[in-house]
Amino acid sequence: MQAQDLLEHVRSVFVRMTRYPDEVVVPDADLEQDLGIDSVKRGEILATLRADFGLSDALKATPDELRTVARVSDFLSRTLTARSDVAPWADVAGGGWHANGHAEPAGQVGGLAEPAGQVGGLAEPAGQVGGHAEPAGQVGGHAPARHANGHAEPAGRANGHAEPARHANGHAEPAGRASGHAAPASGPTASNGAASAAAAAGEALRAVVEALADATRHPAELLVPDARLEEDLGIDRRRRDEVRALLRQRGALPDGLAGALDEARTVGDLARLLGAPPPAQAAAARGPAAPAAQRATPAPGAALAGKxxxxxxxxxxxxxxxxxxxxxxxxxxxxxxxxxxxxxxxxxxxxxxxxxxxxxxxxxxxxxxxxxxxxxxxxxxxxxxxxxxxxxxxxxxxxxxxxxxxxxxxxxxxxxxxxxxxxxxxxxxxxxxxxxxxxxxxxxxxxxxxxxxxxxxxxxxxxxxxxxxxxxxxxxxxxxxxxxxxxxxxxxxxxxxxxxxxxxxxxxxxxxxxxxxxxxxxxxxxxxxxxxxxxxxxxxxxxxxxxxxxxx
Missing domain, CATH: 3.40.50.720 (NAD(P)-binding Rossmann-like Domain)
Structure with missing residues (x-):
């Protein structure tokens, strides 16, 4: 891929993930000062670029190397030149180019023909804005039975992830395995206990991946157990709070484990914490919690009506x-x-x-x-x-x-x-x-x-x-x-x-x-x-x- 083509692809990723107008995302735009891109959003963009080019390791750079859109492109170019783990066939999502610089035939991405109405392999329902489905009656841009990113759910999945008896990445488990680990060949009691533990671990991993996907809109293939929350996925304390809230809302997080999630460093750490038995006694609350949010209703007299x-x-x-x-x-x-x-x-x-x-x-x-x-x-x-x-x-x-x-x-x-x-x-x-x-x-x-x-x-x-x-x-x-x-x-x-x-x-x-x-x-x-x-x-x-x- 030529330098200009790479820069244009990097710009397209910025535009897609920030929803900013194309004319704002110029090569010399400062990520923080001009575009308001914080460390979380920057991590999401780098994770997307990493997936686009099939890089096995996280993209690590100094803040100065990633100060502008053009510098991100230059850094990515140096990384691609130096890395030997980039598959020569790795495609650039939606860009129509292989990582080796060859153009795709019309209508293909990564060598595979795209069905009509698809972008990057995901069906785009009618009425989308910036890739997000906006059916009538939506509040906050989220539709029932769809991802937070607006893509329709395939049959038999919930929140984009395979139902139990499958990996979080959607691949079926081989016979005799649960959550990717072989079941020990022991007696019925031990076998049942191991299967139960494995099922609980698989369920915990599925819950974590679903919450991370909904909070960050990262594709599920990035949310592997060894992915580091901050370095690889750009998840800061604010995003952790969102994940914690989603897990609690879905009944997957016992109260006694809420604080322990701050210690997790990887996706697998989160899953292991959820799969562990809750502590015997939850820590006493440090101070009064803020009152729960209630549905807004107009104040009596509408003090600011017309303002x-x-x-x-x-x-x-x-x-x-x-x-x-x-x-x-x-x-x-x-x-x-x-x-x-x-x-x-x-x-x-x-x-x-x-x-x-x-x-x-x-x-x-x-x-x-x-x-x-x-x-x-x-x-x-x-x-x-x-x-x-x-x-x-x-x-x-x-x-x-x-x-x-x-x-x-x-x-x-x-x-x-x-x-x-x-x-x-x-x-x-x-x-x-x-x-x-x-x-x-x-x-x-x-x-x-x-x-x-x-x-x-x-x-x-x-x-x-x-x-x-x-x-x-x-x-x-x-x-x-x-x-x-x-x-x-x-x-x-x-x-x-x-x-x-x-x-x-x-x-x-x-x-x-x-x-x-x-x-x-x-x-x-x-x-x-x-x-x-x-x-x-x-x-x-x-x-x-x-x-x-x-x-x-």
């Missing part, structure tokens, strides 16, 4: 909680995402599915060109903006000694410069309708020491200072600007915080009442500052931390 509100960084965590809260209060919500377009679509679908109104606009607040397109899209497609919630944040948790100039630059560009630019653009749209409100999210780490939060504390202090300045300068336009300073909260951020198993109990012990706030608690404060009753609150920082700031 259009932009919430940046609202595809997950606190931003998602704020967006759905405002949707229940009657607002038309402009959901914004950068690192995952799919997550942003899902939040907008959730709001609409609960009877609300929402649109999703992709873009990074740290990228001036993206900010321009974001507000152009709101003006063109939405037509109005009444309020703006500045929630998007990026930065590094860790000791100051390990914080680099690049970490500072990224954190300030997102949290401070992005906030400033978005606030000015939002105020111009609000002015057309007589004014509006801006609420920024901060942290009580801006005014006190929190372990691993030194750099972010300084950045959030700048957010609060900027809030006061904006409140004064935008007041002539009847735009009030306030800030919600949240303490540590149960949810996405604390579950990914460094050493959170040790730090979280300490934070709880320093909070009156012994419990931290939830994402819903903070979303309630945002709703308060957007309500009519807060019209004379301007330039204020509202602390929402359950009183934790009072106890030093």
């Amino acid at each position: 259009t509100i932009l919430v940046t960084g609202s595809s997950r965590g606190l931003g998602r909680a704020i967006a759905t809260k405002l949707g229940r209060a009657g607002a038309r919500v402009v959901v914004n995402s950068f690192h995952s377009r799919d997550d942003g679509d899902a939040v907008a679908d959730e709001i609409r599915g609960a009877g609300g109104d929402a649109v999703h606009v992709w873009g990074s607040v740290a990228n001036p060109a993206h900010v321009d397109k974001l507000f152009e899209a709101i003006a063109r497609d939405v037509g109005e903006l009444h309020h703006f919630v500045n929630n998007a944040s990026n930065g590094r948790f860790g000791p100051l000694e390990q914080t680099t100039p690049e970490h500072w630059e990224l954190a300030f560009r997102t949290n401070v410069i992005g906030y400033h630019q978005c606030a000015l653009r939002a105020a111009r749209l609000m002015e057309r309708h007589g004014g509006g409100r801006i609420v920024a999210l901060s942290s009580n780490g801006s005014s006190r020491y929190l372990e691993h939060f030194g750099a972010m504390g300084a950045v959030k202090a700048a957010v609060e200072s900027l809030t006061r300045a904006l409140a004064v300068e935008l007041a002539p336009r009847n735009v009030q600007v306030n800030c919600v300073s949240a303490g540590p909260i149960y949810g996405h951020v604390t579950s990914n915080y460094p050493d959170h198993e040790r730090i979280l109990p300490y934070w709880e012990s320093r909070t009156p009442g012994g419990r931290l706030c939830t994402e819903e608690d903070v979303a309630d404060a945002v709703l308060l500052l957007l309500s009519d009753g807060a019209r004379m609150i301007n330039g204020a920082t509202l602390t929402v931390d359950g009183g934790g700031s009072l106890c030093i």
